[in-house]
Amino acid sequence: MAARPATILADGLWKQNPIFRQVLGICSTLAVTNLVANTLFMCFGVIFTTALSNLTVSLLRNLIPVRVRMMAQVLIIASYVMMVDILIKAVAPDIHRFIGPYVGLIITNCIIMGRAEAFASQNKPLASALDGLACGAGYALVLIAIALVREPLGFGTVLGYPLPARGLWWHQWTIMVMPPGAFFMLAVATWIARARFSAQEKTEGTEKKT
Amino acid sequence: MNKRSMGYVLGFTGALCVVFGLGISVVHYSTLEMLQRNEALHRNRVILRAFMIDVPEETPQAYEDAIRRHLEISKVKDREGTRTVYRLRDRGNEAIGFDFGGMGFWDRIDGIVVLTPDLRRILSIEFFDQKETPGLGARIEERWFLDQFKGLPVAWDAAPKERVIIGPSADPNAAHRVDAITGATQTSMALMRFLNSELERIRTLEID
Numbered sequence: 051m052a053a054r055p056a057t058i059l060a061d062g063l064w065k066q067n068p069i070f071r072q073v074l075g076i077c078s079t080l081a082v083t084n085l086v087a088n089t090l091f092m093c094f095g096v097i098f099t100t101a102l103s104n105l106t107v108s109l110l111r112n113l114i115p116v117r118v119r120m121m122a123q124v125l126i127i128a129s130y131v132m133m134v135d136i137l138i139k140a141v142a143p144d145i146h147r148f149i150g151p152y153v154g155l156i157i158t159n160c161i162i163m164g165r166a167e168a169f170a171s172q173n174k175p176l177a178s179a180l181d182g183l184a185c186g187a188g189y190a191l192v193l194i195a196i197a198l199v200r201e202p203l204g205f206g207t208v209l210g211y212p213l214p215a216r217g218l219w220w221h222q223w224t225i226m227v228m229p230p231g232a233f234f235m236l237a238v239a240t241w242i243a244r245a246r247f248s249a250q251e252k253t254e255g256t257e258k259k260t
Numbered sequence: 261m262n263k264r265s266m267g268y269v270l271g272f273t274g275a276l277c278v279v280f281g282l283g284i285s286v287v288h289y290s291t292l293e294m295l296q297r298n299e300a301l302h303r304n305r306v307i308l309r310a311f312m313i314d315v316p317e318e319t320p321q322a323y324e325d326a327i328r329r330h331l332e333i334s335k336v337k338d339r340e341g342t343r344t345v346y347r348l349r350d351r352g353n354e355a356i357g358f359d360f361g362g363m364g365f366w367d368r369i370d371g372i373v374v375l376t377p378d379l380r381r382i383l384s385i386e387f388f389d390q391k392e393t394p395g396l397g398a399r400i401e402e403r404w405f406l407d408q409f410k411g412l413p414v415a416w417d418a419a420p421k422e423r424v425i426i427g428p429s430a431d432p433n434a435a436h437r438v439d440a441i442t443g444a445t446q447t448s449m450a451l452m453r454f455l456n457s458e459l460e461r462i463r464t465l466e467i468d
Contacts, residue, residue, distance in 0.1 A: 113263075113272065114272070115263050115264065115268060115269045115272055116263075116264075117264075117269065118269055118272070118273060121273065122272070122273065122276055125273075125276055125277065125280060126276070126280065129280035129281075129283060129284055132284050132287075133283065133284060133287045136284075136287050136288055136291055136295075137287065137291065139291075139295060139298070140291035140294040140295055140298065141294075143298040143299075143301075143302060147302075151391070151398075
């Protein structure tokens with residue numbers, strides 16, 4: 051299995067996007083996407099952890115005893131998550147107060163464990179790090195897209211800046227602030243993405259036939 | 261070396277723990293100062309919010325100055341330990357605040373309660389730290405919930421556990437009652453429990 055870097059990137063970002071293709075890591079997608087700033091920190095945490103845990107698991111892949119490999123992976127992942135947690139707490143304490151519980155939950159984010167087990171334990175370190183980066187970025191892409199809809203609709207702001215002349219025309223959609231808002235947005239995003247995929251697959255199929 | 265042997269597995273796991281434990285410790289110690297500074301700023305901010313004191317600018321120094329200018333902070337001992345007491349110095353606008361806390365649903369909740377000097381009314385409640393379920397118990401930090409406590413009378417004549425009621429009571433119109441949080445009954449009950457027991461302790465404090 052020696053995938054080209056470009057393929058790895060494209061897979062993580064789009065073709066095998068963890069959120070709408072593999073449907074992994076949904077809990078944090080629902081929880082932290084009502085403010086763009088929170089989302090950015092969460093994405094930083096996930097990208098950091100997927101990339102480094104993939105790199106580490108891959109470096110140690112020939113040393114980790116098979117029987118305890120899951121344990122070892124969780125330990126590696128948990129350590130990086132704790133580091134991220136401390137870093138966010140130090141740099142952005144106010145954001146940490148809100149997303150803190152979810153940062154801890156990155157440990158159990160299925161994307162990370164999934165990539166460590168499915169990719170990093172069988173591939174070379176650099177490719178693995180890249181795969182982690184791409185999957186983290188793919189996750190981030192979807193989260194930021196959702197947050198960019200939820201924050202304006204829910205609070206009337208983008209990254210905390212109010213929309214222009216919002217007093218005149220804008221009315222708060224409370225549901226967008228609450229978790230159900232994320233369910234709707236995630237479903238819509240997945241729908242659009244899947245519709246595009248099936249359209250693509252169809253055209254590819256007909257090209258092959260002709 | 262045989263990777264299946266007990267010795268290897270134990271050795272490997274041990275080494276992994278040591279290496280990553282060290283890594284976390286390094287990150288922790290190198291950010292300790294920042295964390296403490298953030299923590300102090302957060303506390304000052306919460307205290308000033310509880311006393312409803314506006315701060316002109318959002319700098320750590322401004323918060324520090326405001327605390328020094330308006331509040332007198334002291335420690336008072338009672339049987340169960342020491343408690344920090346805050347007194348508002350502004351004349352004609354007196355209030356007294358106390359650190360309070362107790363076990364929530366998941367973990368300890370710490371906050372500050374500000375009362376009128378005769379302790380008959382709560383002026384405000386704010387929390388320093390809580391680890392309740394996000395979206396449920398953690399909503400005790402939301403404005404609508406906290407604002408309910410502003411001006412809430414403490415029914416000192418009532419049973420010690422019901423001087424302040426959070427949630428349902430026999431008399432839904434009781435003046436000393438606030439709404440609990442839907443979906444967070446345990447957190448609401450825990451808060452009511454320790455708020456009342458802390459009020460009882462505050463009452464017996466010997467404050468000059």
